[in-house]
Amino acid sequence: MAGRVVRYLRIATLWGAPLLFIGYLFVYPLTRILAESLTGEGFAQLVDRERFRNAAWFTIWQALVSTVLTLIASLPLTWALSRFNFRGKQLVRALVTIPFVLPTVVVGASFHDLLPQGVLAILAAHVFYNVAVVVRTVGGVWGRIDPRVEDAAATLGASPGRVFRTVTLPLLRPALASAAAIVFLFCFASFGTVLILGGGRIRTIEVEIYQQAVSFLNLPVAGALAVLQLIFVVAALLVANRLQRRIGFDLAAEVSLPPPGPRHRLSVGATVFATLGLLAVPLVSLVGRSIERRGWAGLTGNAASALSPVQAIGNSLLYAAIATVIATGVGLAAARIIERRGGGWLDTAFMLPLGVSAVTVGFGFLLALDQPIDLRGSFILVPLAHALVATPFVVRAALPLLRSIKPELREAARVLGASPSQVWKEIDFPIIARALAVGAGLAAVVSLGEFGATSFVARPASITVPTLIFRLLGRPGTASYGTAMALAVILAAMTALLVLLIDRLRGSEAGTF
Amino acid sequence: MLSVKEVSVVFGTKVALDRVSLQLGQAEILALLGPSGSGKSTLLRAIAGLEEITTGTISFEGRDLAGLPTHVRGFGLMFQTYALFPHLTVAGNVAFGLRMANLAPAAITSRVDEVLQWVGLSELADRRIERLSGGEMQRVALARTLAPNPRLVMLDEPVGALDRRLRERLVEEMADSLREAKLGVIYVTHDHDEARVVADRVALMNEGRIIQTGTYQAIVEQPADAWVADFVGSS
Incomplete structure (x- = not known):
């Protein structure tokens, strides 16, 4: 009897915890946003204001232009990395990835003052951030096209340009489309x-949601914009998904690539150095400005004020720890449920927080989490928001390995005398442990850099490093500017360190199973 | 010792086992012989408690096993695919059942050594599973199944995944070991020679039913029906 009660309790927590988490922190706030936009006639207000039409229009065209520019900027390096073997290639690939893992606030701070605030700075930052997406997505395919296929075309009389147009490009097209869709979505x-770089005058829909909700307290309009954004994003995700599924060519598992010959040595070298050089400029200048503006001294200087850098760093670390624990626990429970039930709507439900913008998550928290107890003044909203955004990463990391465990393995353990909980402890857990650690690491990275949701829910006492950088950038005076730069350097270093750790975990995983 | 009475297992509309009855005596080796898909594996899984039976009873030493979960039955089952734990070493796999039985670490170590020596794998104790050959994996799986001294041993096509020459050698070895161990054994195979060499008695299965039981010799000499005559005659 007691055993049965324990069993039911275990099932209740396994199912209840993740469902409660996603229901209360995600589904419920979203419905409140929708209700707010409908009852306050938010959509009606949207239609006849030029301001919103401009924001929507700017969101679309800047994303398109950013995508095209990113493709142009990344393709030469992608070519060099996928067609030739040379010393330091792995290092080049790792260096290119750095901008992508940096928190958006760090990217914003890096371009702040490097270029005048405005559209140009925004486009440059978007390209900087997304080069890695193209290099990885397109390079993954290009590097596995056998060079002999191209040679064959050449022997059939095709000029190099024609080989590219008639053989290489058609093979790359699905990967190019998929990379473009991802970059478009991010931008x-x-x-x-x-x-940060638009100076408050240049607004995407996301920025407009923030300004309407926080500056003008026009919640119905903010809600309507959030719904609009959600529709756009889901549509874009569906298109991206479609495109991704079509990378169906028979590609070689491994292609041995030649070193660049005399004809290509110069162009490969120039491409690598030019791209890396351009990517380094904002980061080097960020470090330079943090020293030049005496930012490091300012870190401990105004510890007494409400915006203390030391406290923000402490907060960020604490929230990252809490968010990582929650996201790992919930993500693991969710992965177990999805694995047993075969996915379906649950799978989608736990992936949606990725698709929905962080701004919407933060806005939803502010709107909805006054019930049953008012959490809106509490610091706990910050790590809860981070955990919500990070959970999909944990699920994505753990699920494939959980699915790879053959049922017979668990059955063999049962026959040998393992109870259900022992099967979990002895079989499932050790097999997925490393992937789970990777997921937890990603959750920590997400939490450390999270800005969209935090900007809504952080109070002065619960300010994090990214939100403090943003506040400091908005203040006049060199002192706060320098401090912002120094904090951005610290945040970048913490993120890079974590990503390095995750990469090592991942690397050794391949050799184990 | 083991008594299977009128057991049926139904998956949806498919009848996997159709009123199967079977007796296994103390230290008897019974071969379950039949073509693939005849329900042999399902019967093993039902006895192990991995498959829920729709009707009938399975009892062991007079005790009905209904409602008794797999992990407390104390039976050994060796899977056709071996199902070795990829995250454990050879010794770790063999020790698993002993750890689940809460044996003292010293007792576990000495039993693992003993069993590994017995199957001739002492040298490979610390090796990872993915670095074993097919034959070595087979022996690890057998060692893991026998290490906890199960009350009943079930082997599901234990040499089915190996090439012919290795198979013949291992079957002889295994038959000797199993006799020596004086355990009750159910040995599933689709191979007549294996059944003949290994088993005291053979139960012929087809389409979820046991068609005939007896010594291999008796079945060959007096087949129960045309199907049996055809099946044993074709070897």
């Missing part, structure tokens, strides 16, 4: 970068 939902 479309860009918030932190636009907020």
Whole structure:
């Protein structure tokens, strides 16, 4: 009897915890946003204001232009990395990835003052951030096209240009489309970068949601914009998904690539150095400005004021720890449910927080979490928001390995005398442990850099490093500017360190199973 | 010792086991012989408690096993695919059942050594599973199944995944070991020679039913029906 009660309790927590989490922190706030926009006639207000039409229009065209520019900027390096073997290639690939893992606020801070605030700075930051997406997505395919296929075309009389147009490009097209869709989506939902580099005058829909909700307290309009954004993003995700599924060519598992011959040595070298050089400029200048503006001294200087850098760093670390624990626990429970039930709507439900913008998550928290107890003044909203945004990463990391465990393995353990909980402890857990650690690491990275949701829910006492950087950038005076730069350097270093750790975990995983 | 009475297992509309009855005596080796898909594996899984039976009873030493979960039955089952734990070493796999039985670490170590020596794998104790050959994996799986001294041993096509020459050698070895161990054994195979070499008695299965039981010799000499005659005659 007691055993049965324990069993029911375990099932209740396994199912209840993740469902309660996603229901209360995600589904319920979203419905409140929708209700707010409908009852306050938010949509009616949207239609006849030029301001919103401009924001929507700017969101779309800047995302398109950013995508085209990113493709142009990344393709030479993608070519060099996928067609030739040379020393230091792995290092080049790792260096290119750095901008992508940096928090958006760090990217914003890096371009702040490097270029005058405005559209140009925003586009440059978007390209900087997304080069890695193209290099990885397109390079993954290009690097596996056998060079002999191209040679064959050449022997059939095709000039190099024609080989590219008639053989290489058609093979790359699905990967190019998929990379473009991902970049477009990131730029479309860009918030932190636009907020910092647009100076408040240039607005995407995301920025507009923030301003309507926080500055003008026009919640119905903010809600309507959030719904609009959600529709756009889901549509874009569906298109991206479609495109991704079509990378169906038979590609070689491994292609041995030649070193660049005399004809290509110069162009490969120039491409690598030019791209890396351009990517380094904002980061080097960020470090330079943090020293030049005496930012490091300012870190401990105004510890007494409400905006203390030391306290923000402490907060960020604490919230990252809490968010990582919650996201790992909930993500693991969710992965177990999805694995047993075969996915379906649950799978989608736990992936949606990724698709919905962080701004919407933060806005939803502010709108909805006054019930049953008012959490809106509490610091706990910050790590809860981070955990919500990070949970999909944990699920994505753990699920494939959980699914790879053959049922027979668990059955063999049962036959050998393992109870259900022992099967979990002895079989499932050790097998997925490393992937789970990777997921937890990603959750920590997400939490450390999270800005969109935090900008809504952080109070002065619960300010994090990214939100403090944003506040400091908005203040007059060199002192706060320097401090912002120094904080951005610290945040970048913390993120890079974590990503390095995750990469090592991942790397050794391949050799184990 | 083991008594299976009128057991049926139904998956949806498919009848996997159709009123199967079977007796296994103390230290008897019974071969379950039949073509693939005849329900042999399902019967093993039902006895192990991995498959819920729709009707009938399975009892062991007079005790009905209904409602008794797999992990407390104390039976050994060796899977056709071995189902070795990829995250454990050879010794770790063999020790698993002993750890689940809460044996003292010293007792576990000495039993693992003993069993590994017995199957001739002492040298490979610390090796990872993915670095074993097919034959080595087979022996690890057998060692893991026998290490906890199960009350009943079930082997599901234990050499089915190996090539012919290795198979013949291992079957002889295994038959000797199993006799020596004086355990009750159910040995599933679709291979007549294996059944003949290994088993005291053979139960012929087809389409979820046991068609005939007896010594291999008796079945060959007096087949129960045309199907049996055809099946044993074709070897």
